Amino acid sequence: MAASIFHNNVILTFLFIFPFFNPTFAGFTWNSVAKGPKSSQNWVNHGGDLYNRRYAEKETMISPETVSNLRLKWEFIAGKDITATPAIFDGTLYFPSWNGNIYAIKACDGSLVWEKNLEELTGLNATGFIVNVNWTVARATPTIADDLLIIGISGPAIVIAVERLTGELVWSTQLDNHPAGIITMSGTYYKGHFYVGTSSSEEGASIEQCCIFRGSFAKLDVRSGKVLWQTFTLPDNFGQKGEYAGAAIWGSSPSIDTTRNHIYVSTGNLYSAPLRIRQCQEAENNQTVPTSPDKCIEPENHSNSILAFDLETGVIKWYRQLGGYDLWFLACNNLSTPNCPPGPNPDADFGEAPMMLSIDVNGTKRDIAVAVQKSGFAWALNRDNGDLIWSTKSLLEEILNRLKKLRQFTSKTSCRHFYVGTSSAESGVSIEQCCTFRGSFAKLDVRSGKVLWQTFTLPDNFGQTGGYAGAAVWGSSPSIDTTRNHVYVGTGNLYSAPLRVRQCQEAENNQTLPTSPGKCVEPENHSDSILAFDLETGAIKWYRQLGGYDVWFLACNNLSTPNCPPGPNPDADFGEAPMMLSIDVNGTKRDIVVAVQKSGFAWALNRDSGDLIWSTEVGPGGPGGGGTWGAATDKKRVYTNLANSLFMNFTLIPSQTNTNASGWVAMDAKSGEILWSIADPSNSRVSGPVTIANGVLFASSTDKQGPVYAIDAKNGRILWSYETGATVYGGMSVSNGCIYVGNGYKVNIGTFISTYTAGTSLFAFCLT
Template sequence: MLPRRLAAVLLSMALALLVAAAPEPPETPAVKKREAITTSNVAKLKTKWVFTATDDVQVTPAVRDGITYFSDYGGYVYAVKASTGALIWKGYVPDYTGSPNAIARTNPVVSGDLLILGDNHKIWKPHQGAHLFALNRWTGRLVWNTQVDAHEAAVITADPVVRGSRIYAGVSSIEEGYASSAGYKCCTFRGSVVSVDLRTGRLIWQTHTLPSRLVTACTATDCGYSGNAVWSKPVVDPATGTLYTATGNNYTVPESVEACVRKALEDKVSFDHCSDPENLQETVLALDLDTGRVKWSHRVSGYDAWIVACPEDPVSWCPDPGGEDFDFGSGPDLFRIHDKRGSRKVVGVGQKSGVYWAFDAKNGSLVWKTLVGPGSLYGGIMHGTTVDDKRIYMPIGNVDRKPYVLQPSGRTATAGSWSALDKNTGKILWQTADPGPRVPFDIGKPTVTGGVVFVGSQDPDKNNMYALDARTGKILWGFPSGGSVGRGPAVVDGTVYWGSGYTLAKILFGGASNNKLYAFSVNGR
């Protein structure tokens, strides 16, 4: 058994990278119409080709003009022939950004001749900030590289979004992991959303989730506010000129806030008033596309300050009380519902609490919310949900193995699962338990096409790539990829492109690493 200090350090590193290295929805749309793969033939999927990379393939590829683009945990970006898997070019992220040990964990985004990515880091030590960079997608040569945040713990976790001549992205960090070291000067990172010029990489605007006046490093007796990372992909509504995003937890807060929360808990009253109203932790935001101005905000929890090491291996700045670490770790969905008020747009978003929320897109008022499954530090709803014309699809991670009843079967589950909700009401339509017995941690945006829902499993003992019936949740196909799978695939022109391997799942839960990108088609043709 590992000594407690070593175990805490490993856990700190792993969880920080879990948050920092979590790709969000792919450039290739997750819901595609009129695809060749349907419920009637998905069981006939066979391997068409396999590409061997240098490390885990934890992203959903982008496919354009017969080329498949993806990155791996070894720090490489690849372009391969979509038909055969033959290598066209590969590039090394540290060469692009100038930051040693940099890797690209965002799903690649294609726009014209450009391939857009963001960087983060696999080595747990201060680095050269967070970068967005653009490559010539035909050659792999660097076009531009922009440092969007100079903080030594800053990273780009969520996929960039391209709209017109601009790129939009959230800025996250791994500082809550760095803060596990007593020698680190905790904590000064503040999350943000940035807009940059597509052609030049010039920073146009940056909106922070904390004002600078609230952020100060900890002293022997007190801390300022920090955290509120944006580690989920934003969604854009061009019709209203609005960007929607959601934020994470605080790392630290002032002692006065902690005292207020402790008193509220003692008195059994709400502590929502304890935090500064400009502290946008665990908040859904609507921003103006042109300026970054906040149009509205809806904070769902009044207090959630959390650092990886606390309370098992505490440092002097551990929050007291410690929060639940219920970030918004899944990008918002924008969709239209029909209810007693008529037709309207809503913003839906999953949280690590296990709750999926739906807000009115105009003003941020709550429309409905559904507890889909248990929440946890490493679970609930993470890394993406998908909406089609009827349903919302999502994974549930349940690393604490809390028992919960699946709907409508009534079966009790104690591990991960996949769910579908009615998008108008939030009612759970079906839930399917992950058949894998060992790793109770399901994450990643499902891919929906032809009535089929493709989902990944972290469990290495059985199949870890699955196809479900979108209407019923019945498992139609499974494949043992050899590694944990935490992302949905790209499905283009009758071919499924799917990466395998997740070292963090191996470190935390007994999952498996791998270095493969698979292409599947009906009968392997």
């Protein structure tokens, strides 16, 4: 039985006889927790709000002056790892655990309200694609949709709605029938519709099996779960291997621009690309530069991209491909593996959706969308058209030099609808089996679970390998723009691409540049992209492919593996949905979406068009990031984690200290200029999303002791920390003087990382 307990710097593990043991801790006076929707800071999905900002805007008690007074108030023991940011509504927390359960507990004392087992609730069996997990699980933050709670299943790619007060099942909708399809994105709910992207595990397939999955973005009717539209991020591969695959939409929450009727997302790398793309890449001598045009990126290849979809129709209004050619899957991680596609394969997808903000540029307000890529670049795009406003390039020369050396050998709610994306575990299949999954984003009726629309992120492959696959929608929560009637998401890489794309990539000598168009990225390839969907129709209003060619799956992690697609395969997907904000550019207000990609780039796009406002290379990219899972903004600054998964050297600002550690970065929202950067004091990998509240940035580390940190948002100084006792892979939600976070990650990818440790609990830290 899960239970709530108090302790002081000691993790207690024992069998419980009393289900709710909540003694008062003598000597502490706890501040009150959420008394109701009017007084509380609700946290409605991974991104926290409609704009995917991870910003506790109503928080007033926590500040740089008071945060050192945070103390552990209670611990809820679920018994297994908790990696999702808890949702908060009206004094109740909602979250899944890797034990296969969903929980509702009281924020005031951690007592259990209800607990539901997903396998018993849905009748679904485990797909077998998740390592160390043989039961049905959900990994994303649930989305609050009035009296419903909506959450995606991490295989198969199914979205379910349950009664928020009881946990009883209301409806269930499948968004992708690919066996490796999964939902990793926390969807966005807006005006009776749910917007979400699809992702996949197909990039773990063998060289022979990889890949056919295509990422997609969908709009669902929240009452019935009916798909209203679904737009793919890649051209149709007709279920054939050797074509486009990947471009999943897998991170954070899509942001919705109600002014422009856009929704913004970002996408992952390719898993596969057509022969012409691979040939193009080979002809380009495998050169991939984040900030330059890529000959091998075709207009319909929306991998490594930021896109704006029309909320009503799902039409892509604009897109910006950021990163160029990037074809990565696990079996070709080593480019010397026989039959792998040409490299490089930076796996520089976006692990987050763009966030929206407005900046002042010389007295003009500019609306931008900002995202950070696994490549280490941050990008700011004009929300009107996707034009680049700024990007960080502080490490560009170093990245280019390293690439030269390489050539020598990564859900939201509205009134009655739920928006969610689909993802997949197909990236783990063999080369022969990979891949057919296509990411998608859907709108569901929150009452019935009926899919109102579902838009795929790639063209149809008709269940055949050798075409487009991948482009999953797998991270954080889509952001909703009520002005533009848009919902914004980011997508993952391709798992597979058509022969013509692979040939193109080979012909381009594998050049992939995150900030420039790629000849081998076709218009319907929405992998590694940020997209804006129309809330009503699911049409893609605009899209921006950010990263170029990026076909990655596990069996081709080594590109020298025989029968793998050409590289590079940077796996540079978006692990987070874009967040929405507004900036002032020279006195003009600009509405933007911002997302950080696994490549290490942050991107800000115009919410109207997907035009690039700015992009910033926040630090070194890598398969694990760069930035991933979720950046944050308080309208003045943009904050991101920097996983630096390849342990590359870079220089901290302003200290000028050289480090190869992970850490955190703050950028000016107007220009993308890096204001400060700091390293993780534990010298471990940083993967969890950041959260901003009243001048305090909350962050976490995967160190085995599970530290969580409170950082001064102005200067990067650490103000408070606490060790939870196990790896912290998720993020924190904030409400009324308290922060909430889970610990443990020794399942799925965490199984293979020796320094990661298993956890059991959700913690509440409150001001005394």
